[in-house]
Amino acid sequence: MGRTRVVGIAGRFGARYGSSLRKKWREVMEKRYAEYVCPYCGKRTVMERISVGIWRCPKCGAVWAGAAYMPWSEKR
Numbered sequence: 001m002g003r004t005r006v007v008g009i010a011g012r013f014g015a016r017y018g019s020s021l022r023k024k025w026r027e028v029m030e031k032r033y034a035e036y037v038c039p040y041c042g043k044r045t046v047m048e049r050i051s052v053g054i055w056r057c058p059k060c061g062a063v064w065a066g067a068a069y070m071p072w073s074e075k076r
Contacts, residue, residue, distance in 0.1 A: 007022065007026065008026055008030070009026055009029050009030060009033075010022040010023070010025055010026040010029075013025075028069050029069075031069060031070050032049070032069040032070065033046060034046070036070075036071050038057040038059060038060060038062065039062075039064070039071075039072075040057060040060055040062035040064075041057060041059055041060035041062065043057065043059040043060070045057070045058060045059055046058075047071045050063070052068050053065055053066060053067065053068050054066075055071045
């Protein structure tokens, strides 16, 4: 059993920064590293973030502008 079973990706911070901040950061990072369907080729994969708001599909190489931590905003 790992130490990060409950806290997930935020386990690397240990007891630092407070639980509320770690939970908010975890939510953002889980969305950022989630798999999304490419709007160009239709493949489901983890998109590469080139820069803040600039995304690239590793399968087809398409580049587009999106949200800062997700390939597109949740309003979509």
